[in-house]
Amino acid sequence: MTATRTEVLVVGAGLSGLRQAADLAAAGIDFLVLEKAADLGGTWRDNTYPDAACDVESDLYSYARDRNPGWSSAYATQPEILAYLRDVARRRGLLPSIRFGTEVTGARWQADTRTWVVSTATGVTCTSRFLVLGVGGLHTPRVPDLPGSFAGHSWHSSRWNHDVDLTGKRVALVGVGASGVQLVPHLAERAATLTVFQRTPAWVLPKADAPVPAWRKRLYRRLPWTQSLHRLRIYLRREKRGLGFHHRPDALAAAEPVVLGRIAAQVDSPRLRDELTPRYRLGCKRVLFSNDYYPALNRANVHVVTGGPTALRPRAVVDEEGQEHEADVVVYATGFDVTGSFHHIGIEGADGRRLEDAWRTGASTYNGVAVSGFPNMFLLLGPHSAVPYTGAVVNIEAQSRYVVRAIRAVRAAGATALVVRPEAERRFQEGLRRRFTRTIWHVGGCRTWYHDDSTAGTVLYPGSTLEYRLLLRSVRLRDYALIR
Template sequence: MSAPTHARQVDHLIVGAGFAGLCAAIKLDEDGERDFLVVEKAGEVGGTWRDNTYPGAACDVPSQLYSFSFAPNPEWSMSYSPGPEIQQYLRDVATRSGTLDRFEFDTSFDDATWDDAAARWTVTVTGPAGPRTISARTLTLGAGGLSEPRLPEIEGIETFQGEVFHSARWDHSVDPAGKRVAVIGTGASAIQIVPEMQQVAAHLDVYQRTAPWVIPRNDRRYGALERRALRRFPALGRLYRTGIYWAHEGYVPAFTLEPKIALPAQKAAEANIRKGIEDPALRAKVTPRFAIGCKRILRSNTYYPALAADNTELVTDPIAKVTGDAIVTADGVERAVDVIVVATGFWTTELPVTEHVTGTAGRTLADVWRDDGMAAYKGTTVPGFPNLFMLVGPNTGQGHTSMVFIIEAQVAYLRDAVRTLRERGWAAVEPRRRAFQRWNANLQRRMQRTVWTRGGCDSWYLDEHGRNTTLWPKSTVTFRRELARFDPDAYDVRREATS
């Protein structure tokens, strides 16, 4: 069956307008691949930084590195940027790029099916004017791994009569001042939210399942003179970025080779606990029982003091249920609450977008991964799904550095693949199963040496089978080298489309 004649025809369809989708659009445009469309379900660019507007939202990677290499920003106010500044940065980059005329906002990605006869993707989207069909030569998924909130399965939570919302869907109409607030979770978002809530709430309960390792946040403000120098001398910004990059790359052996190398970081985390908390019992509760790095290492100077405040209680007993006005723990204690903030993370090992992508065998990518586990060739392409490119795909995540670096490496691979298709007159490419299997077997073998496998924790990095399908177990230098060029020998090729 060929593509519907009424479908809009584009060369490239990109899903998502966060860092990944925006990077792909800008770089394809630079290559002269201007016939593309970006669909975004929300009303503007930004992705994570558009959606996460909770109080205290900020990045835990230094600003100079958490930005595009091709779009430096000399105006960062802090060494670790607040969320609103990152969002404004993405708006500014998008505007300057001249690509926004090919972005469609408030448009959901509903379904994509590979049309083998036409060698194109038939995609259904729904925008302000209703559903319509698009036919695209390539499909790039830039929806991200931290985009769909994961809500906890707690008995009775739907009966709660107060306010309840996920950290990534913050309800700004709710004023927590003077109220009894509960924060469920102690991950990266929670440790930023807790100090903010402690300052305004009458009482704050923090529900902890597992204590995280939290190291000091060595933040500082950029002065006017320093920002002026960064504007005037772009090489200074590049020097900052290079220094920060290599400093963070120095953490890699602690994650991937020998956890004992991370002992100085653990000592810093333990000192952070001692500095923020005097009570020995509370110190014991917040001290992790697993190797540092096994779960995401967090950064904060204010989290522990907030837990130690008179109006805060750290609750480590499991939640049994929620009633109309309280949370009940397994020990039978009932704690009254007015506002529940759910900071329980995202769907990372079961990406919801994959439910809507159907390949050559008539199966969705989600179905394939349910059977075989989430995996891709070079974190980017999958057998049975021709001309499909995933950004921030399986085993591309980082425990030590900026995901923007990874995104740029994947986009470079995408660009070279598109260039190869164009130059050689090919209609479609998909990775050979042998290349795909060899890549992932080597990756999982390497994973067995890492702290994420050996560190004694149960993290969101792992799928239901205990496999780490989210992180990259080597240096980002290696990742960039592996994706520097598209490798057609690893792919099956459709040389021309059939009519």
């Protein structure tokens, strides 16, 4: 068994971990990144399903200090985003500090040495002063545990099986969230039959995608500030829309006729129109974007089943009414376990308590970046730090800068560690609950993975990203206990 020592250990080389690594490198802080896969990229490495793309504009879904003037379209596809992240890691000189193929299996705080001892599947033990978890919430697939067995091929959308040709196959697609809506047109064109299991219909708005003209790319290369200005414009436009999600839910009703009009114009069957019409407010669940989802459902080989699957047969999927739908392949576009990636590691805090036990009734954090009882540990894009109406990058950048500030604050105080005071975390959680009750996610008439049984009642940050970034502008040391 070998051992490695470093000041900061970052777990995960996805969108969050790479930003943290870049900021630590810029600050001259010693660090090491552990990545269980053979490549970086996280979500954008794993999700290689056909037509995978981002629903946030390319210029906003990229780091402010690492612009890409060569985006091919307004909304980037998975291969292009992955290539961008690889390029950032290369240009920033981060690759030598990333250990690929190194899965973290446990992390334990050693009170006597004021360090984190991290174990890995390869047998390497890493010791660090600080631990940063960039494992992401959209990483651990959630697949329904259905009775029975299926003899054909099946997989989650984030674990796409490219060895199986779906042409002429009978395909069952479970779920019409962000991935499912993107997959339907592709599957409908190739499968002999496509059975779509829809628990609840989605609000699907048109996607204003278009190629980026050559003149704009040249402008961004020659005058980089123009791309920064365009990014700011996109950001502010989305923040303005965000007011309807977290402060004025009634304002979102203005967009509902747009979707209802699209259903009426693009869906032929009156019965199917009714099945595709949401019975909850726009914004309560994640708003989706597609230009070809509704037309694809008109195809003769496509059948929508209202409700989820209840059982499997060797060559069929059973619906809630007991009817069997023949299938050769089952694709689960059923989302992710938001806290599963954190629990998978097995994290033990100051008193030996596991994070999984601390979060048994729901995740609890301070400012979405720290947890009481877990010294010198920080979360990136974990519970209470994301909002679903805009891109995640701006909040990731705020968190990464906060971690650097916290490390510097510990050093400046002559301390070895800091840990959030329970009362500070409790105040933050209670504030989240008060704010969550006035958002569209609470009053919109649906229940989603946004909700949990924690004090906050949600895994989201129920406010604007501008507010969140201001919250993390400085480290309030009075909310922490310093350990000398």
